[in-house]
Amino acid sequence: MTPKATALAALFTAGTLLLSACTSDSDASQGGSGGTLTFAVGSDAGCVDPQQVGSNDTIYSVRQLVDSLTDQDPQTGKIVPWLAEKWDVSPDSTTFTFHLRKGVTFSDGTPLTAQVVKDNFEAVPNLGALAVLAQGYLAGVKDITAVDAQTVKIAFAQPNAQFLQATATHSLGILSDASVKKTPEQRCSDGVVGSGPFVLAKYVPNQSITLTKRTGYDWGSSLWKKDGEAYLDTVVFKIVPESGVRTGSLQSGQVDAIGAVGKADEAALKAAGVQLITRANPGVVFQLGLNNSRPVLKDLKVRQAILAAVDRQQIVDTVYPSGTQPATSILSHTTPGYTKQPALAYDPAKAKSLLDAAGWRAGSDGIRVKNGARLTLHVTWFANAATNQPALELVQQQLKAVGIDVTLKQAQIAQIVQIQKGGNFDALWGNVTRADPDILRTQFSTKLLNAYRIPEGPLQTVLAQQAAAADPAKRRPLVDQAQKLIVDNAYVVPVVELETELGVASKVQDLNFEASSRIQLHDTRLR
Amino acid sequence: MRRYLLKRFAQAIGVLWAAYTLSFVILDLLPGDPVSAMAGAGSDQAPIDPEQIARLQHQYGFDQPVPLQYLDYLGHALRGDFGTSVSTGRPVTDLLAEALPSTLALTGSGLLLGTLVGGSLAMVATWTRLRWLRQFLLSLPPLAVSMPIFWIGLMLVEVFSFQLELLPAFGNDGLRGLVLPAVALSIPVGAIVAQILAKSLLTALDQPYVETARAKGAGRVRIHLRHALRNASLPALTIVGVLAGQAMANSVVIETVFSRNGLGRVTAAAVTVQDLPLVQGVVVFGSLVFVTANLLVDLIYPLLDPRIVVAS
Numbered sequence: 040m041t042p043k044a045t046a047l048a049a050l051f052t053a054g055t056l057l058l059s060a061c062t063s064d065s066d067a068s069q070g071g072s073g074g075t076l077t078f079a080v081g082s083d084a085g086c087v088d089p090q091q092v093g094s095n096d097t098i099y100s101v102r103q104l105v106d107s108l109t110d111q112d113p114q115t116g117k118i119v120p121w122l123a124e125k126w127d128v129s130p131d132s133t134t135f136t137f138h139l140r141k142g143v144t145f146s147d148g149t150p151l152t153a154q155v156v157k158d159n160f161e162a163v164p165n166l167g168a169l170a171v172l173a174q175g176y177l178a179g180v181k182d183i184t185a186v187d188a189q190t191v192k193i194a195f196a197q198p199n200a201q202f203l204q205a206t207a208t209h210s211l212g213i214l215s216d217a218s219v220k221k222t223p224e225q226r227c228s229d230g231v232v233g234s235g236p237f238v239l240a241k242y243v244p245n246q247s248i249t250l251t252k253r254t255g256y257d258w259g260s261s262l263w264k265k266d267g268e269a270y271l272d273t274v275v276f277k278i279v280p281e282s283g284v285r286t287g288s289l290q291s292g293q294v295d296a297i298g299a300v301g302k303a304d305e306a307a308l309k310a311a312g313v314q315l316i317t318r319a320n321p322g323v324v325f326q327l328g329l330n331n332s333r334p335v336l337k338d339l340k341v342r343q344a345i346l347a348a349v350d351r352q353q354i355v356d357t358v359y360p361s362g363t364q365p366a367t368s369i370l371s372h373t374t375p376g377y378t379k380q381p382a383l384a385y386d387p388a389k390a391k392s393l394l395d396a397a398g399w400r401a402g403s404d405g406i407r408v409k410n411g412a413r414l415t416l417h418v419t420w421f422a423n424a425a426t427n428q429p430a431l432e433l434v435q436q437q438l439k440a441v442g443i444d445v446t447l448k449q450a451q452i453a454q455i456v457q458i459q460k461g462g463n464f465d466a467l468w469g470n471v472t473r474a475d476p477d478i479l480r481t482q483f484s485t486k487l488l489n490a491y492r493i494p495e496g497p498l499q500t501v502l503a504q505q506a507a508a509a510d511p512a513k514r515r516p517l518v519d520q521a522q523k524l525i526v527d528n529a530y531v532v533p534v535v536e537l538e539t540e541l542g543v544a545s546k547v548q549d550l551n552f553e554a555s556s557r558i559q560l561h562d563t564r565l566r
Numbered sequence: 567m568r569r570y571l572l573k574r575f576a577q578a579i580g581v582l583w584a585a586y587t588l589s590f591v592i593l594d595l596l597p598g599d600p601v602s603a604m605a606g607a608g609s610d611q612a613p614i615d616p617e618q619i620a621r622l623q624h625q626y627g628f629d630q631p632v633p634l635q636y637l638d639y640l641g642h643a644l645r646g647d648f649g650t651s652v653s654t655g656r657p658v659t660d661l662l663a664e665a666l667p668s669t670l671a672l673t674g675s676g677l678l679l680g681t682l683v684g685g686s687l688a689m690v691a692t693w694t695r696l697r698w699l700r701q702f703l704l705s706l707p708p709l710a711v712s713m714p715i716f717w718i719g720l721m722l723v724e725v726f727s728f729q730l731e732l733l734p735a736f737g738n739d740g741l742r743g744l745v746l747p748a749v750a751l752s753i754p755v756g757a758i759v760a761q762i763l764a765k766s767l768l769t770a771l772d773q774p775y776v777e778t779a780r781a782k783g784a785g786r787v788r789i790h791l792r793h794a795l796r797n798a799s800l801p802a803l804t805i806v807g808v809l810a811g812q813a814m815a816n817s818v819v820i821e822t823v824f825s826r827n828g829l830g831r832v833t834a835a836a837v838t839v840q841d842l843p844l845v846q847g848v849v850v851f852g853s854l855v856f857v858t859a860n861l862l863v864d865l866i867y868p869l870l871d872p873r874i875v876v877a878s
Contacts, residue, residue, distance in 0.1 A: 083835075085653055167622065171605045174618060246737065287735060288728075291727070453598025454602065
């Protein structure tokens with residue numbers, strides 16, 4: 040090297056060192072008995088009001104701010120006391136009376152009363168487009184009465200058995216009187232005051248949501264292991280949109296937990312000693328929602344052929360995170376009332392003979408033809424999960440093997456309402472998370488949106504009856520029957536359960552899923 | 567001089583209006599509408615009540631005829647009111663005011679760093695008499711230009727944050743958080759500045775006036791800095807105005823990779839849910855930055871070369 044080049048190289052090296060020197064007072068380690076949990080999620084809904092948000096990444100944090108009237112056991116699906124000590128449901132499932140626990144206060148010091156609950160629920164219909172979940176749960180409400188300070192009565196126009204489970208969700212978490220009085224926009228940006236085990240300390244849009252422990256908290260759900268206050272002092276949710284950065288941050292110890300782990304990152308995280316925590320989301324599984332009004336799909340044999348031609352296990356093994364289960368009913372196995380449906384078996388031979396019987400004969404290129412028309416299916420999907428496209432490309436190959444031509448059509452999520460309403464699709468790919476089997480009525484009742492154009496039939500009676508059955512023992516067989524009718528008639532084609540997978544550092548204990556496969560941090564602690 | 571300035575200002579306003587109108591048309595051509603986008607934007611498809619959607623569309627004015635919506639937005643925008651963001655319910659100007667400082671810090675430092683490094687590289691490469699060094703230095707910009715910005719960002723995070731643990735991988739917190747994103751953003755800027763400046767420096771060094779200066783006994787350093795650079799900096803300066811726009815665009819990617827809040831993140835989110843008022847606000851602010859940068863360039867021109875004002 041010439042002297043000049045050496046000097047230049049030295050200058051460059053010195054510059055680099057200087058740059059790193061002024062920036063290397065790196066991460067301070069956490070101290071204190073409670074400690075801080077840092078959790079990286081991919082997105083920010085732009086709103087920190089639990090009654091309004093529907094995106095998992097934000098539910099994780101805002102769920103910790105509010106308590107619900109009831110809680111739901113993730114193992115059994117049973118509804119148990121939380122803010123309500125007990126409740127009565129009228130025999131026709133139209134009226135729900137909750138008896139509230141005494142001594143509960145919001146973090147602004149105001150007490151929980153029947154009037155506050157009434158005001159909370161009455162404000163829900165006026166919330167914006169973000170609050171579709173809460174609005175759906177309260178649809179058809181006729182009258183809400185504060186019977187006395189600790190008793191609130193909610194009456195519906197129609198039988199509505201799902202409402203009890205709805206009171207266990209974050210969407211109907213109870214806010215303080217002052218928060219209810221704010222505009223929906225103020226609630227989104229300034230945050231809300233709840234009675235939960237954590238309090239919102241700071242919200243920086245697109246950056247972070249910081250929670251601190253509510254001191255003196257003493258009215259936890261009956262499902263929680265620890266009495267009283269939470270273990271953690273602080274929880275910081277960092278918004279980190281790039282999944283590679285989330286994974287690297289967890290591996291390098293910059294964060295303690297991450298949401299939405301993909302199959303591709305599993306191996307690296309496992310190698311770094313990270314715990315991978317998984318649970319199937321309850322509700323309607325990922326499915327090909329067939330448009331039953333299309334001439335081709337009106338034929339039961341064709342629909343059943345599609346059902347039999349999909350190799351669910353292959354899709355699970357190829358595309359989805361480990362632990363994901365193939366669909367064994369229209370409901371995922373973590374949904375209360377789920378029963379396995381034997382009709383959901385991969386049987387390409389059966390698919391072919393059904394199509395033969397329906398008059399569809401293999402053409403020159405292997406695609407079946409009937410009266411000069413090819414057996415073609417347009418599957419519409421949205422880019423709201425990274426697994427959608429690879430899963431559907433496999434479905435495409437599998438259906439081609441029995442002579443069905445599938446074209447995939449990506450649509451914008453902004454079109455979803457028009458597509459569902461307009462019916463301009465052969466099949467629609469999607470799922471819905473809900474820990475109550477009434478989601479079947481929401482999706483398949485001809486009295487509601489009926490996006491899949493299901494004809495009138497015995498299913499409708501069963502769906503209406505289960506919505507009116509207050510007694511779980513009477514409701515259960517009706518829910519069984521509804522699942523059987525949907526699968527046997529192949530109104531839609533269930534494919535795979537949605538699995539929520541979190542990556543959690545080994546020092547974190549008891550970061551648990553609740554019944555809707557979101558998280559509960561009251562019992563969580565750091566080793 | 568006054569005519570020159572007026573003309574430049576009129577052009578700037580024309581660019582702003584065109585950007586505003588174009589973004590409106592593009593968003594209008596996209597299928598779907600903001601209310602449905604928000605209702606469906608969760609992790610899965612929540613059951614949606616069409617009547618509820620229709621009520622909200624009416625509330626936000628999306629059921630109005632498109633030309634009327636355009637005039638309404640434009641009228642308000644002229645008065646500095648960009649309306650309310652549909653997805654967050656907050657005034658657009660508030661959201662932009664929150665995001666802008668962070669983006670300006672990022673793009674500003676990226677441009678500055680890129681111009682300094684790229685400029686120095688061009689200077690050293692054209693000044694040195696070492697053939698191998700010149701060739702090595704001149705081969706760097708094409709290499710840098712061909713690297714995708716998100717890849718540059720991810721590599722910087724991987725090396726300096728995950729491996730060496732020197733700098734944070736994400737966040738807006740202070741100067742430490744700014745280093746990696748600014749370096750990432752400066753690489754394409756520096757590459758282009760270096761290429762343009764090196765080329766025009768080499769051209770300038772061949773000009774007769776350089777010969778004259780040399781004959782009069784001026785030293786190499788003086789010729790390089792005083793004579794050649796002054797003439798060669800015009801094309802490079804022009805390109806810096808354009809690079810400011812490119813840096814704004816790259817900030818969408820960089821802010822996502824480094825999890826920074828800013829105009830880029832706001833834009834990405836707003837486009838995803840078709841938050842029309844917010845997108846319009848972002849476009850106007852982005853164009854404003856771009857137009858201002860170019861206007862500054864135009865104003866510096868006459869200082870470097872007085873002939874420009876006379877010619878216009």
